[in-house]
Amino acid sequence: xxxxxxxxxxxxxxxxxxxxxxxxxxxxxxxxxxxxxxxxxxxxxxxxxxxxxxxxxxxxxxxxxxxxxxxxxxxxxxxxxxxxxxxxxxxxxx
Numbered sequence: 001x002x003x004x005x006x007x008x009x010x011x012x013x014x015x016x017x018x019x020x021x022x023x024x025x026x027x028x029x030x031x032x033x034x035x036x037x038x039x040x041x042x043x044x045x046x047x048x049x050x051x052x053x054x055x056x057x058x059x060x061x062x063x064x065x066x067x068x069x070x071x072x073x074x075x076x077x078x079x080x081x082x083x084x085x086x087x088x089x090x091x092x093x094x
Contacts, residue, residue, distance in 0.1 A: 008068040018079040026065040
């Protein structure tokens with residue numbers, strides 16, 4: 001069984017304080033031999049053949065977790081920069 005994690009998992013969805021974008025659901029793709037049962041504790045979303053390889057399936061599973069943002073509480077670096085500039089502008093106006 002082969003699997004990998006590309007980003008941190010979080011238990012609750014969060015939203016970007018600048019643009020309001022909500023985190024996405026976290027899914028994993030696992031390669032298994034054809035017709036081999038998935039024996040993990042995650043919920044199976046789909047099972048499809050792996051490209052042109054006839055003896056391998058790709059199983060997509062979820063454990064009802066969400067993907068964390070790449071920039072802490074912000075979804076993009078642009079949102080983090082805009083928020084920081086807005087805070088500094090408010091301080092300069094005060």
